[in-house]
Amino acid sequence: MAETDIYRASTFAPVNIAVIKYWGKRDTKLNLPTNSSLSVTLSQDDLRTHTTASCSASFISETLTLNDAPQDISGARTQACLRELRSLRQKIETADPSAPKLSTMNLKIVSQNNFPTAAGLASSAAGFAALVRSIANLYSLPSTPTELSRIARQGSGSACRSLFGGYVGWNQGTQADGRDSVAYSVAEQSHWPEMRALILVASAEKKDQTVATSTLFQHRVAHVVPGRMEAMEKAIRERDFPGFADLTMRDSNNFHATCLDTSPPILYLNDTSRAAIRVCNAINTARGKLVCAYTFDAGPNAVVYYLAEHTDAVAGTFKGILGSALEGWEGAKGRDVNAGSVPEGLENVGEVLRKGVGRVILTGVGDGPREVEEHLC
Amino acid sequence: MAETDIYRASTFAPVNIAVIKYWGKRDTKLNLPTNSSLSVTLSQDDLRTHTTASCSASFISETLTLNDAPQDISGARTQACLRELRSLRQKIETADPSAPKLSTMNLKIVSQNNFPTAAGLASSAAGFAALVRSIANLYSLPSTPTELSRIARQGSGSACRSLFGGYVGWNQGTQADGRDSVAYSVAEQSHWPEMRALILVASAEKKDQTVATSTLFQHRVAHVVPGRMEAMEKAIRERDFPGFADLTMRDSNNFHATCLDTSPPILYLNDTSRAAIRVCNAINTARGKLVCAYTFDAGPNAVVYYLAEHTDAVAGTFKGILGSALEGWEGAKGRDVNAGSVPEGLENVGEVLRKGVGRVILTGVGDGPREVEEHLC
Known part of the structure; x- marks a missing residue:
């Protein structure tokens, strides 16, 4: 050596x-x-x-x-x-x-x-x-x-x-x-490989910064999350998408509610996020069951989970609203999505969404870290 | 007869x-x-x-x-x-x-x-x-x-x-x-007549309609509100504006957090509301104490409470941001407000606010129903 x-x-x-x-x-x-x-x-x-x-x-x-x-x-x-x-x-x-x-x-x-x-x-x-x-x-x-x-x-x-x-x-x-x-x-991943995710990347916005002093926080920690962890693991084991979707949306709502209940409040969800939530609700309502689930981290980007079989119902609706010219629909995954029509009553929501979303990313559940031979140095 | x-x-x-x-x-x-x-x-x-x-x-x-x-x-x-x-x-x-x-x-x-x-x-x-x-x-x-x-x-x-x-x-x-x-x-009213309210009337927006199924709701009812009622009555009895303001903002946050924690979530606060919250926080931070308090009902309109002595610090800052041409600053109450400069770092927030606020209403604490001689029929 x-x-x-x-x-x-x-x-x-x-x-x-x-x-x-x-x-x-x-x-x-x-x-x-x-x-x-x-x-x-x-x-x-x-x-x-x-x-x-x-x-x-x-x-x-x-x-x-x-x-x-x-x-x-x-x-x-x-x-x-x-x-x-x-x-x-x-x-x-x-x-x-x-x-x-x-x-x-x-x-x-x-x-x-x-x-x-x-x-x-x-x-x-x-x-x-x-x-x-x-x-x-x-x-x-x-x-x-x-x-x-x-x-x-x-x-x-x-x-x-x-x-x-x-x-x-x-x-x-x-x-x-x-x-x-x-x-x-x-x-x-192989247990439930059909899970897809559409990410709506919001146009840049500065983050709020604050310290959490929420009165609802302890309630979330003590009473909300423990039961949900168990229920979510069960939904995943049983490949129960409606169960997965319901818990995902509820927990995102609860998390953001907890953020809002601080002084000063943290409001990660903006008008673009609100519009994405409405589109998801409209898709689920039109189907009569939960076929998609939004979730938001500490920012306005929506991540929308759905199963491969509902690609057109979910990603297609967003493609119809956002327009196929938006960055992210190119490539095999994006091209294969058939743009649907804008659900009734969502014309105004669509306008907000088109203004606020900078690009989309189409992806899905994946594997863990991969050792690769391509070195960067 | x-x-x-x-x-x-x-x-x-x-x-x-x-x-x-x-x-x-x-x-x-x-x-x-x-x-x-x-x-x-x-x-x-x-x-x-x-x-x-x-x-x-x-x-x-x-x-x-x-x-x-x-x-x-x-x-x-x-x-x-x-x-x-x-x-x-x-x-x-x-x-x-x-x-x-x-x-x-x-x-x-x-x-x-x-x-x-x-x-x-x-x-x-x-x-x-x-x-x-x-x-x-x-x-x-x-x-x-x-x-x-x-x-x-x-x-x-x-x-x-x-x-x-x-x-x-x-x-x-x-x-x-x-x-x-x-x-x-x-x-x-005569106990604390100095209380003022600036209402930022947001441009029209349709309301969400939903039924509350919040997990945080019971927590609010059982653990949050009772103590706050008592503390708020005390703050009013003692004319303690910082106490009044702190409770007012916390309760508005808590209320909207509870609305957000429903399925589907209710998001009354829009980007205009967020901007109003930031301006209030900036005013309070600049003064080093609570001189104003925002609160939001079931809609995006901000109501900002402050005391008469802080009219320029609070209403004046909003007048500086919104521009004195906006509807509502006319009349004795509005004309007397001296428009302040836009606080540093709030330039973008100001833009959102100017776009989203349709008019302001300047008012304050008042008396109860008045019998009047002017009949409408």
Whole structure:
């Protein structure tokens, strides 16, 4: 082994969009949540962070690059992840003296998102999952995704769920050190592969920033979420879309209600979000059953879940309203959607939506992080 | 007394805007609420319903007219009010045989609002308060405002609070027949006459309609409102504006959070409302204390409470943002407001506000229904 040998490992990691929302921390340093949550991992064919982790005795400093821009690697959250991963590598090196001393070398981490970071698509979840997964690969760690999820959580809470594909739970845990606050697989992608997601990316808007002091928050944590976690896992196990959809919309509503009940209030939903909700309600009403479900994270973007068989009913209606010229309908997935007519009474809503949506992303449930041979450095 | 004698009485009745919100009914027929509420009665110089009640043996049918348009008088809510008032009149006629038999005559009721009905300004509250008060005057009923509030409540829940001036509570009551679900005076207008209200009337928007199935609703009813009622009465008794403002904003937030946590969700707050909230927060932040408080009823109109001494800080800031050309700044109250500069960082918010606000109304705390000599018929 020469002094200048460079070790590399690369991975894709996916975005996940929660259907039972994570909101509130019982420990801000460790990102320990006040309630459990559950998400769908979205396909890396459409949305992913690609990260290469490399190390070498020749690297004179540690660096982190995202989308070609240097990032601060000294932040407490990133350092917590690196410290944990190095410590696991050290155990290997101690047990096997012939193993290269990677834990002593500087790291060079290079990441690329294939989607706009500013789009409010939980890029930090994919980012920290990719960082942790790529270094775990570089270090040949035997850790399971659940073990790595404990580390990724310290980078960004919801990152722990991006270590898995399919349908993923995050157990809030009870331990003070967070060792049981980890992600787990509720069901693989293959269990219910028909799940699709249409993302309406809202035109840029600045976020509200505030501290949560909601009187409804404790109610959500204590009385709303626990029952919903159980019901959602059941709906997924039984591939019960109406059940999944009902819980998804209710939990999004409840989460945003809790945000609104703070001083000052946080109003992530704007007029574009309101319009998207009305379109979803109109689609479900027209079908006489729940065939789509909206959910909103901490921003105005709507993520609309539906099953492949209802692509025209759901994505087609949105295509009819938004117009097929809008960015995102190109490509095989978008072209195959047949634009439907604008539901009656939604003409005004359509106008609001056309003004507020900058692009759409068509995707669906996907697999967990993929090790790839294409290195970014 | 000739067969053709016409008996008349006329009244003004005020609008009230709740600071602890009424939301949810335990009895829809009697308009019995699931929680107590509290409001500020606004000045009839600016906002009022003017109603003339007349009756005559020569009237061949009963009629109700609002803003020159005939209304259906046979609705259950109106009829409940008329039945109760007639029954009280009958007692007088039984006790005093010389009293004219007004209870047997047809009524002609004519009403005029001095504000646009469509502006979402709780016109039904002023309307039913004026209807009940004018007929009570016509019938020379000895009933107290609290007794009349029990009747007006059956017309429109919040109408019961418009029987009083100043600061008014509505006790939810516990009786099944609603006899203890009545309004009461928390404090007269003269106790705290400096209270002002700036109403931002949003450009017309259709309302969502839905049934409340909120999981947070029970929490609001059982745990949030009771303590707030007590704290609000204390703030009013002590003329503690920061306390009043804090509770007012929190309760508006909580009410709208509860609306949002329904399926389908009710989102009364639009981008214009969001902008108004941000301006209020900026004004309070700049002053380092609470000098204004927003509240929203079931619609996007902001009502901003402040004290007379902070007119320029509050109304002046809005005048600076909205421009003095907007309808509503004319007249003595509006002209006297000195337009301030747009707070830093609120340039974009101002644009949203200018687009969404159609007119402003400047008013303040006012007195209760006034008997007037000007008859409409």
